[in-house]
Amino acid sequence: MTLYTENDVATSSVNRGLESRLREELDEMVERGVHKKLLYIMGKQSAVVDIDGFGDTINLCSNNYLGLCDEPTVMQAIKDGTDKYGAGTASVRFICGTFDIHRELESKIADFMELPAALTYTSAWNANEGLFAPLLSEQDVLISDRLNHACIIDGIRLCKAERKIYDHMNMDSLREALESSRDARHRLVITDGIFSMEGEIAPLPDIRDLCDRYDAILAVDDSHATGVLGDTGRGTPEHFGMHGEVDIVTSTLGKALGGMAGGFTASSRSVIDYLLQQSRTQLFTNAIPSHSAWGALAAIEHLEEHPELVAKLRANTIYFREGLEALGYKPIPGDTPIVPVIIGKTADAINLSQQLLDQGVFVIGFGYPVVPKGEARIRCQISAAHEQYHLDTALAALKLVGEKLGII
Numbered sequence: 001m002t003l004y005t006e007n008d009v010a011t012s013s014v015n016r017g018l019e020s021r022l023r024e025e026l027d028e029m030v031e032r033g034v035h036k037k038l039l040y041i042m043g044k045q046s047a048v049v050d051i052d053g054f055g056d057t058i059n060l061c062s063n064n065y066l067g068l069c070d071e072p073t074v075m076q077a078i079k080d081g082t083d084k085y086g087a088g089t090a091s092v093r094f095i096c097g098t099f100d101i102h103r104e105l106e107s108k109i110a111d112f113m114e115l116p117a118a119l120t121y122t123s124a125w126n127a128n129e130g131l132f133a134p135l136l137s138e139q140d141v142l143i144s145d146r147l148n149h150a151c152i153i154d155g156i157r158l159c160k161a162e163r164k165i166y167d168h169m170n171m172d173s174l175r176e177a178l179e180s181s182r183d184a185r186h187r188l189v190i191t192d193g194i195f196s197m198e199g200e201i202a203p204l205p206d207i208r209d210l211c212d213r214y215d216a217i218l219a220v221d222d223s224h225a226t227g228v229l230g231d232t233g234r235g236t237p238e239h240f241g242m243h244g245e246v247d248i249v250t251s252t253l254g255k256a257l258g259g260m261a262g263g264f265t266a267s268s269r270s271v272i273d274y275l276l277q278q279s280r281t282q283l284f285t286n287a288i289p290s291h292s293a294w295g296a297l298a299a300i301e302h303l304e305e306h307p308e309l310v311a312k313l314r315a316n317t318i319y320f321r322e323g324l325e326a327l328g329y330k331p332i333p334g335d336t337p338i339v340p341v342i343i344g345k346t347a348d349a350i351n352l353s354q355q356l357l358d359q360g361v362f363v364i365g366f367g368y369p370v371v372p373k374g375e376a377r378i379r380c381q382i383s384a385a386h387e388q389y390h391l392d393t394a395l396a397a398l399k400l401v402g403e404k405l406g407i408i
């Protein structure tokens, strides 16, 4: 099957050579069963979403961990923010894109992350991509977990520091990297707090210990852990009782905290001030819209007032994991609401997710290059928005399709 005909190429207004090469490669993706198609949700992000062409489906693949995407107080804050501040900022922060709501949000984030200061970006991608180059240079070494998120990898590529990659969550490998970087001016270790494709929690106390021994800076991308880990949702540091012990935390406003666009870096006042001066992904791009800033502020306040949401998320996660294992699935072990099941081939993972969709369950299959070759998977994500019947219905579909495909 091909996506495009010769006629498409002939009638395209784009450069012929580029057009025919891209179309060939896209056709090849279709043939290998790895071509992604977008699904269109026709309402709010929630436990159940109405997908164009599929109807109501149980959503097992959103980062809406606390169910705040359709939380009325958060939605009202966005409406109030629009009434007060209009549609957008029309400027970067340092020209005329800084509104009082940014100050209020950054102060709230710093307080919530138990660090002295914070700076917002239009995404966590931007926060991570703009983090390393300003702080480190040729005299320094950047040490990164092999499975860190793509935005960390890209951020590292933009930085002139020497790079060292340590084996995933392997403390011997990290120690070796630190040992061989003794002579550098600075050593910075960066890890995801929760690894997005594995659902594993980084061993932060061990990493902190090694950083202390080698006088290294510790940075954590807590995008999947903010609002998720710790009794009050303060993330991986709270989970390990390491309040304020991480030098730099980056995270997103686009997952548990209402699912809007936005991200941030929290750290000391001087690190944050330095990023404000030098970090190109906030210097040369618009500030987060004021209404989103207001919405994110409302989401954090809502979380502070309702820590029971974090407890419900945890209870739902345990219930779903146990149910999945009882069916015979073998998810990657862990305690986080990211519950991946390795399938192997990308096409098989995509086939499983398609068949689940036909049964009214929305789970995405991930393959190379998002995950290593041969480790394609479906990634189930649990939310506090799920009620037990949602999870039971999803498990029933997983049983039906898993048996049909011979996975369980």
Ligand SMILES: Cc1ncc(COP(=O)(O)O)c(C=O)c1O
Pocket: 122, 123, 124, 125, 126, 128, 149, 151, 192, 196, 221, 223, 224, 251, 252, 253, 254, 261, 262, 263
């Ligand atoms: C670990 C991690 N960091 C950063 C991001 C990017 O977040 P944002 O959508 O705010 O750019 C993601 C999103 O997938 C992520 O999983």
